[in-house]
Amino acid sequence: MAATLLLLSSLTACSSSADDGPTVPAGPVPEGLEEFYSQRLEWGDCAPYAKDATARQAFAGEGLECARLTVPLSYSEPQGTTITVGLLRKRASDPDNRIGSLVLNPGGPGGSGMSAAAQLSTAVENTELGERFDLVGFDPRGIGASEPTVKCLTDAEMDADRADMTAMDGVDDVADAEREAKEFAAKCAERTPHGEKMLANLGTRDVVRDMDVLRSALGDEKLTYLGYSYGTRIGYTYAETFPRNVRALLLDGALDPEQDMLDSLVAQAEGFGGTFGKFVEWCVTRPDCALGSNADTAVQAYQDLVRPLLDEPVKLPDGRVLSYEDATTGTVAALYSKQLWPSLNRGLATLAEGEGTLMMALADTYYERGPDGKYSSTQTGLVAIRCVDDPPVTDRESIEAAQAEYLEKAEFLDPGLPPSSARDACAFWPVEHTSEPHLPDVEGIPPTLVVSTTNDPATPYQAGVNLAKAMGGRLLTFEGAQHTAFLSVGNECVDRAGIAYLVHGTLPPEGTRCR
Structure with missing residues (x-):
């Protein structure tokens, strides 16, 4: 089958410059959140954001800049306590042809998106992805450089x-x-600062709301997102919560959305x-x-x-x-x-x-x-x-x-x-769970690209098959023995297909397998 082109005008149109950030929101704004969606991001030196020696080394890379995004601790009380989300950016090298921001999360849950973006910033150099997108990683609420952190x-x-x-x-x-x-x-x-209230508002439900605030603060009407491992859950949850705000989702190393904790544990054992x-x-x-x-x-x-x-x-x-x-x-x-x-x-x-x-x-x-x-x-x-x-x-x-x-x-x-x-x-756990396993309702979103590795130890191959089907998207198979593949193993087939999708919306042919 010939490769499919996503027919979205926003895929090739240039986004507004991220130099100054918006003073008016980009895209739709939930009621009562205007001040968060229209905030101006103050980008600067990343050194103050590093919490450990590894982060200090990663954040010292050339061309990296950092900022803080302010969000409500509880979205049910937007006028109450606020917290911040740490951000790291590598600007597009061809600003005249810039599409927007590529937001990423490396998984975990609890992984640092700032560190992941710093590491990937060299991988996207001299590629169309690095030329046309600002690469933006964020530390989810309560994690890494975000304040406060879970303790x-x-x-x-x-x-x-x-x-x-x-x-x-x-x-x-x-x-x-x-x-x-x-x-x-x-x-x-x-x-943990703010105690049980912080713990109760720490999950994926709230992370995707932070990510939509981030989308607007970056000046993007629609989100372009790269999620690895648990980051795939953030991706499909975002698509379910904000289906009209999705431009493109590349999900690599998928979690099966229907598996509960025990089923996921057993499936992971088979992978390991x-x-x-x-x-x-x-x-x-x-x-x-x-x-x-x-x-x-x-x-x-x-x-x-x-x-x-x-x-x-x-x-x-x-x-x-x-x-x-x-x-x-x-x-x-x-x-x-x-x-x-x-x-x-x-x-x-x-x-x-x-x-x-x-x-x-x-x-x-x-x-x-x-x-x-x-x-x-x-x-x-x-x-x-x-x-x-998830339910205990x-x-x-x-x-x-x-x-x-x-x-x-x-x-x-x-x-x-x-x-x-x-x-x-x-x-x-002292607070109630805020989500549970289910097939995401993502009707109307653009086609998603799911990358799944045949011998992935942590997120078994079948989970990617299941997620691609649930999302109505396209599955790209990588024949290998490791966790995730896009921009991480140097496989030209996977990287070429992923970049073509994120930049142009071009999906690989049905049944594509990379070796």
């Missing part, structure tokens, strides 16, 4: 939590796990299990494979390396210990990208020698723990947003059954203990 555990408490294996010692493990979950939920409500199998296939052909040369015994070899950590974590030079949780987390982190497989192999090889520094480094990457011992807000945000986005799971039998299925599909993560029926922090 639950101190850095020292995070370190201690990772090292604590009492919930997996086989003795009152359910009671231990639930006690820790209750304490975590209580600390989030106690330590499959990608671990791909890692094993790669590893056993190497003379230095830490898991040996036989793929049939590789899972057992892996378990023989990590299970002893349940009883005796490995002491590290910095005074910390590598726990079972950290070793498996480091493994999962490496499965997100094939580029990390050599690091995982080296980490497992050194673990076999009683040294855990490399595996801890992989786990620290996942947890976003900097060399200074400080954590980003991502992991805290992930829990807080997930707990307010409280049925112990269902939890235990899902855990058993999880360990069956991701056998390498089986600790050799019975599956747990412990409820997580969301079961004790």
Whole structure:
């Protein structure tokens, strides 16, 4: 089938310059929100926005500028307390032919869109995407440079939590796990500014309303959006909430909109299990494979390396210990990208020698723990947003059954203990959830492009198939073994198709597969 062109005049028309920002709103404005939609953004140096060493390095890139967007804490009380959302921008390199802004979110939930935009700013250089769009990343409310941020555990408490294996010692493990979950939920409500009110207005429901305010403040009548992983949920929720305000949505690494927490957990286990199998296939052909040369015994070899950590974590030079949780987390982190497989192999090889520094480094990457011992807000945000986005799971039998299925599909993560029926922090969350799984009602939006990777460990391929169907959009398949693909793996087929869609509205032919 020939490629389809979206017949929207706004796709090729130039948007107003973002130099000064609007003093009048762009596009429709919900009643009572005029002052937010017409605000002028004050762009400047990004250094004051960096909260950690990683962000400081990322935000120092050439041509990057930052600002704050003011939004209501509660959209039901727009005249009440306000909060701010951190923004980072790389301007279009061809302003005379500028279309508008490409707003992006990297997922998580809780990931920093500002850091993601800083990293992608080099990837879009010398492309039509970078020439014709301002690249704009935002830290969702409560995350990163946005103020205030969600606060639950101190850095020292995070370190201690990772090292604590009492919930997996086989003795009152359910009671231990639930006690820790209750304490975590209580600390989030106690330590987060504005307390329960902030937690209640933290979810995707409110993030998409912030994003519509941002669209107007950037001077765009319609939104052009790039969402990865959980960012796909932001994308399809925005389309359902503001269908008339959508110009184009590229959603990569999709969440299945109908899956509840347990179904999503089991589907993710299948993804991680499959990608671990791909890692094993790669590893056993190497003379230095830490898991040996036989793929049939590789899972057992892996378990023989990590299970002893349940009883005796490995002491590290910095005074910390590598726990079972950290070793498996480091493994999962490496499965997100094939580029990390050599690091995982080296980490497992050194673990076999009683040294855990490399595996801890992989786990620290996942947890976003900097060399200074400080954590980003991502992991805290992930829990807080997930707990307010979906109904809590409280049925112990269902939890235990899902855990058993999880360990069956991701056998390498089986600790050799019975599956747990412990409820997580969301079961004790102090506020009600604000969303629930459902097929989005997006009638009338322009066709969406969904990118799905065949062996994505975190968001299984079928979820992308399901989302493309639900959105009435087009599916682009990438044959690979990693999490997300557009502008991240250097695949010309994926990047070319995505850029053509975002710039011109041209969809790839039905059934397109990139290798």
